[in-house]
Amino acid sequence: MDFVRIGVIGLGNMGTSHASYIHKGDITGARIGALLEERPARVAELKQHYGDTVPIFENEDAFFQSGLIDAVLIATPHYSHPRLAKKAFAAGLHVLCEKPAGVFTSEVREMNEAAAESGLVFSLMYNQRTKPIYQKLRELIQADKLGKIRRMNWIITDWYRSQSYYDSSSWRATWAGEGGGVLINQCPHQLDLWGWLIGKEPARIRSFCSFGKYRDIEVEDEVTAYLEYDDGATGVFITTTGEAPGTNRLEVTGTKGKVVIEHEELSYWQLETSEPEFNQTYTGGFGAPKHTQIDVSIDQDGNDHKGITQNFVDAILHGAPLIAPGQEGIYGLTLSNAMQLSTWTDSWVHLPIDEQAYEQQLKKRIHASTGKKIAAETTLDVSDSH
Amino acid sequence: MDFVRIGVIGLGNMGTSHASYIHKGDITGARIGALLEERPARVAELKQHYGDTVPIFENEDAFFQSGLIDAVLIATPHYSHPRLAKKAFAAGLHVLCEKPAGVFTSEVREMNEAAAESGLVFSLMYNQRTKPIYQKLRELIQADKLGKIRRMNWIITDWYRSQSYYDSSSWRATWAGEGGGVLINQCPHQLDLWGWLIGKEPARIRSFCSFGKYRDIEVEDEVTAYLEYDDGATGVFITTTGEAPGTNRLEVTGTKGKVVIEHEELSYWQLETSEPEFNQTYTGGFGAPKHTQIDVSIDQDGNDHKGITQNFVDAILHGAPLIAPGQEGIYGLTLSNAMQLSTWTDSWVHLPIDEQAYEQQLKKRIHASTGKKIAAETTLDVSDSH
Numbered sequence: 001m002d003f004v005r006i007g008v009i010g011l012g013n014m015g016t017s018h019a020s021y022i023h024k025g026d027i028t029g030a031r032i033g034a035l036l037e038e039r040p041a042r043v044a045e046l047k048q049h050y051g052d053t054v055p056i057f058e059n060e061d062a063f064f065q066s067g068l069i070d071a072v073l074i075a076t077p078h079y080s081h082p083r084l085a086k087k088a089f090a091a092g093l094h095v096l097c098e099k100p101a102g103v104f105t106s107e108v109r110e111m112n113e114a115a116a117e118s119g120l121v122f123s124l125m126y127n128q129r130t131k132p133i134y135q136k137l138r139e140l141i142q143a144d145k146l147g148k149i150r151r152m153n154w155i156i157t158d159w160y161r162s163q164s165y166y167d168s169s170s171w172r173a174t175w176a177g178e179g180g181g182v183l184i185n186q187c188p189h190q191l192d193l194w195g196w197l198i199g200k201e202p203a204r205i206r207s208f209c210s211f212g213k214y215r216d217i218e219v220e221d222e223v224t225a226y227l228e229y230d231d232g233a234t235g236v237f238i239t240t241t242g243e244a245p246g247t248n249r250l251e252v253t254g255t256k257g258k259v260v261i262e263h264e265e266l267s268y269w270q271l272e273t274s275e276p277e278f279n280q281t282y283t284g285g286f287g288a289p290k291h292t293q294i295d296v297s298i299d300q301d302g303n304d305h306k307g308i309t310q311n312f313v314d315a316i317l318h319g320a321p322l323i324a325p326g327q328e329g330i331y332g333l334t335l336s337n338a339m340q341l342s343t344w345t346d347s348w349v350h351l352p353i354d355e356q357a358y359e360q361q362l363k364k365r366i367h368a369s370t371g372k373k374i375a376a377e378t379t380l381d382v383s384d385s386h
Numbered sequence: 387m388d389f390v391r392i393g394v395i396g397l398g399n400m401g402t403s404h405a406s407y408i409h410k411g412d413i414t415g416a417r418i419g420a421l422l423e424e425r426p427a428r429v430a431e432l433k434q435h436y437g438d439t440v441p442i443f444e445n446e447d448a449f450f451q452s453g454l455i456d457a458v459l460i461a462t463p464h465y466s467h468p469r470l471a472k473k474a475f476a477a478g479l480h481v482l483c484e485k486p487a488g489v490f491t492s493e494v495r496e497m498n499e500a501a502a503e504s505g506l507v508f509s510l511m512y513n514q515r516t517k518p519i520y521q522k523l524r525e526l527i528q529a530d531k532l533g534k535i536r537r538m539n540w541i542i543t544d545w546y547r548s549q550s551y552y553d554s555s556s557w558r559a560t561w562a563g564e565g566g567g568v569l570i571n572q573c574p575h576q577l578d579l580w581g582w583l584i585g586k587e588p589a590r591i592r593s594f595c596s597f598g599k600y601r602d603i604e605v606e607d608e609v610t611a612y613l614e615y616d617d618g619a620t621g622v623f624i625t626t627t628g629e630a631p632g633t634n635r636l637e638v639t640g641t642k643g644k645v646v647i648e649h650e651e652l653s654y655w656q657l658e659t660s661e662p663e664f665n666q667t668y669t670g671g672f673g674a675p676k677h678t679q680i681d682v683s684i685d686q687d688g689n690d691h692k693g694i695t696q697n698f699v700d701a702i703l704h705g706a707p708l709i710a711p712g713q714e715g716i717y718g719l720t721l722s723n724a725m726q727l728s729t730w731t732d733s734w735v736h737l738p739i740d741e742q743a744y745e746q747q748l749k750k751r752i753h754a755s756t757g758k759k760i761a762a763e764t765t766l767d768v769s770d771s772h
Contacts, residue, residue, distance in 0.1 A: 160674035288546035
């Protein structure tokens with residue numbers, strides 16, 4: 001194979017952006033093979049934009065059986081991700097899927113199994129994994145520079161979304177359409193990075209979500225979650241779409257030091273003696289282990305979305321290791337599901353999550369939903385989105 | 387009255403420090419009238435240090451009836467604060483009490499009532515209220531510069547204490563001796579500032595304390611607490627004595643802007659349009675209210691402990707308004723009690739706190755305690771303490 005023919009599924013905000021840079025030739029070894037879009041009005045716009053240069057399908061089966069594509073990039077609403085991915089694997093197509101992997105973990109597990117059986121390349125659009133600042137933090141942790149991780153706090157409240165954003169699409173911010181709000185739509189990146197950075201998953205979660213607190217929506221728009229690990233580590237995750245100016249501050253502390261990422265800068269403090277060792281030997285009462293602030297060089301900004309798409313194509317063509325293997329999508333989704341479930345049950349959620357309990361609670365909300373009336377569907381420019 | 391004769395009760399770490407600067411004449415209008423110390427070894431040291439310049443009492447009643455003092459400064463272990471304060475009021479003496487006001491709220495309420503009846507001056511050593519950086523934040527909030535407060539997060543993990551600190555005294559970090567750990571001993575300042583800054587008290591608290599996690603102690607040395615207010619505001623409070631290098635970062639966000647205090651600097655972002663107003667009128671989908679970072683000038687550092695003592699003396703001599711009225715001590719203590727109780731009951735604590743439930747739980751732990759054996763009592767130098 002000299003190049004990968006990618007079929008983009010779903011030409012909403014993100015799909016349009018992906019199709020555009022691939023079509024422009026920004027991804028080495030990739031071309032647009034076809035597009036799949038079911039909304040007639042959007043199809044008309046696409047035909048006007050692409051003319052005869054790209055085949056546009058309105059029928060899913062015809063698209064999958066066209067023989068025009070080697071891989072799909074799925075950018076449809078969340079619920080459909082696992083179903084479409086499984087259909088692609090069955091058709092022998094590699095899959096790059098937008099985040100989140102799905103809405104609940106049981107079907108994501110099935111998708112992962114289908115991917116494993118197929119032997120095809122499966123990746124998720126966790127583009128923030130390509131950011132050098134997070135790669136550097138992961139490197140420090142993996143090199144044991146922070147020692148045993150004890151605490152992780154992420155205040156990620158710069159996902160500001162106005163009511164007009166929510167009103168741009170009828171499926172957005174509904175239980176039936178998205179299965180959640182800020183957790184499932186904006187935070188999949190942070191929830192993915194959370195486990196990817198420290199390499200462990202929590203034992204239990206206690207979370208406090210507010211639903212439609214700042215916006216006229218039925219899903220959560222504010223979350224504070226507390227996480228506990230079997231090894232004693234703790235975490236706090238705070239997010240909202242209702243706050244301006246927001247904060248994006250990640251703090252990770254371990255027995256050997258501390259890292260803070262804020263304002264796109266990484267600060268690293270290294271202890272001269274590890275905290276437990278200092279504590280064992282110090283006799284002075286007041287006093288703490290000495291530390292040094294270490295300068296850490298960070299590369300230029302990563303390739304973001306294009307970086308993940310390029311890596312996906314390189315994996316198909318040259319066997320490059322994936323930055324964001326599809327199978328890892330279940331970890332962040334588990335955190336998201338658990339944070340909602342803990343609020344709904346007003347109690348701890350122990351991991352692995354009780355998938356049946358989660359689905360029951362979600363379905364209850366889908367059934368109770370009154371739906372959402374909007375003036376008109378709008379395709380938003382996501383060039384500044386993450 | 388030309389000057390106030392202060393009797394210092396309890397010449398441990400803090401009491402020694404207070405007696406020292408008053409004796410040196412650092413407080414205008416104040417002198418040391420007498421000292422009260424019951425530990426013979428410490429009395430011997432004091433006699434050697436002060437010689438005949440200051441009367442030293444070993445008997446509490448003799449001290450209170452000596453006629454040598456107009457006011458007391460109480461710096462004994464926490465449990466005794468309300469009892470000694472009430473005794474002082476009964477003897478017609480003004481009271482300046484070290485933090486915390488007491489260990490549980492019911493006796494602090496009784497102390498407050500006694501203070502009110504006496505008409506005497508009653509203040510608490512909340513010296514961090516004198517810090518210009520917190521005074522400035524309070525000023526901004528009171529001038530409505532942040533609008534309605536929506537979220538407050540305090541990561542205050544720079545209270546590092548080694549095992550040798552805990553081993554310096556037999557009452558330290560025991561249920562019977564202190565009634566708690568980092569909440570009752572290190573954090574009273576932050577728990578006081580919390581409500582003093584934003585001027586409201588939470589409706590309910592869900593908290594997660596760890597007891598003896600990093601140190602060989604029976605009380606809490608790590609806390610993550612989540613607070614909810616009737617008006618929808620939320621808060622997170624994170625503290626530990628086991629972490630180095632620690633963090634002291636306070637973030638307060640409102641409908642009109644945000645303030646962050648970290649590294650002894652205050653950063654203030656002001657929105658051009660308030661968030662709710664922007665949200666109501668904006669139609670562009672993605673997009674957020676514009677903000678400006680405003681330079682805020684902060685005065686030189688405040689007078690700290692001496693500032694509170696001077697203010698107390700000025701209140702007695704000249705009717706100066708108190709910076710830290712004693713009656714306000716119950717607010718921070720309520721937060722502290724509620725954070726422990728929520729952990730013990732593994733559930734929400736609604737305010738006002740169920741005082742009986744708290745006392746029952748605390749007494750259970752006092753009775754179950756195995757006590758603490760230490761090599762020798764040590765007086766620590768607290769010149770760097772807060």
